[in-house]
Amino acid sequence: MDRERRSAIAPVAAVVVLGLVAAGCGGGGGGGNAAPVVNAGADLAALVGIALNLDATATDDGSPSGTLTTTWSRVSGPGNVLFGNAAAVDTTATFDAMGVYVLRLTANDGSASSVDDVTVTVGMAIDNTDAAFSVVEGTWDLSPTTDGNGCWGADFAYAYSTPPDPLARARFTLDLATVALYDISVYWSAAENRTAAQPIIVHDSSGTDHTYYVSLRRNGNEWFPLATLTLGPGSYIEFTTQTPSEGYCNADAVRLMPAGA
Ligand SMILES: [Ca+2]
Ligand SMILES: [Ca+2]
Ligand SMILES: [Ca+2]
Missing domain, CATH: 2.60.120.260 (Galactose-binding domain-like)
Known part of the structure; x- marks a missing residue:
């Protein structure tokens, strides 16, 4: 009952809100979507087989959708990288071979993408x-x-x-x-x-x-x-x-x- 009414009204309300946002930050007649701002963090050191904490940031102006999607990926490096959660801004990375890796955080707001890289030097401890x-x-x-x-x-x-x-x-x-x-x-x-x-x-x-x-x-x-x-x-x-x-x-x-x- 209430549910039916809400589903009928919701799309209309969404259109109104979007219209207000566009009018509020427009002014320049171009839509004005700013690309996400990404910072993958400072260069890091890690050890093979021991999870490294990645501390990054990704922000957006909320346009066009208010949804910001992030993805960690490996750009280069001598071995494999296992991310704790590749879709999380802050997560872990575990490496299976020594060497220098470049990891990339990509943020997408549905229209524009931004990337930032972090270099990780991976060593090895032998117990x-x-x-x-x-x-x-x-x-x-x-x-x-x-x-x-x-x-x-x-x-x-x-x-x-x-x-x-x-x-x-x-x-x-x-x-x-x-x-x-x-x-x-x-x-x-x-x-x-x-x-x-x-x-x-x-x-x-x-x-x-x-x-x-x-x-x-x-x-x-x-x-x-x-x-x-x-x-x-x-x-x-x-x-x-x-x-x-x-x-x-x-x-x-x-x-x-x-x-x-
Ligand atoms: Ca962070
Ligand atoms: Ca944006
Ligand atoms: Ca020992």
């Missing part, structure tokens, strides 16, 4: 729980993050060293298909009972070993920048117990970020 981690020599035990000192992921591998104990080695195999420059960072669980000189050996693309020593007594629970090196097929990062400083040696996680792209 000691990943298949790319292996014990090469000696004994490494696992400690959970519940020891109160934190770590990357669920746990970390450790070996106690009293110099000159027998050598133990644990390796993160990088499994890179091509040669490129990377910023290398390392994560660890810091505490006073750790070694003050954890040896970390980076095997670069030319087969050269670069050895670094970091103190595991500070700078815990953050990505500590270790070096920028050219890496490729056959490259790996090893943690050893060949330390001049007594204490626990840790192998927790490593991270590569494409550099100089």
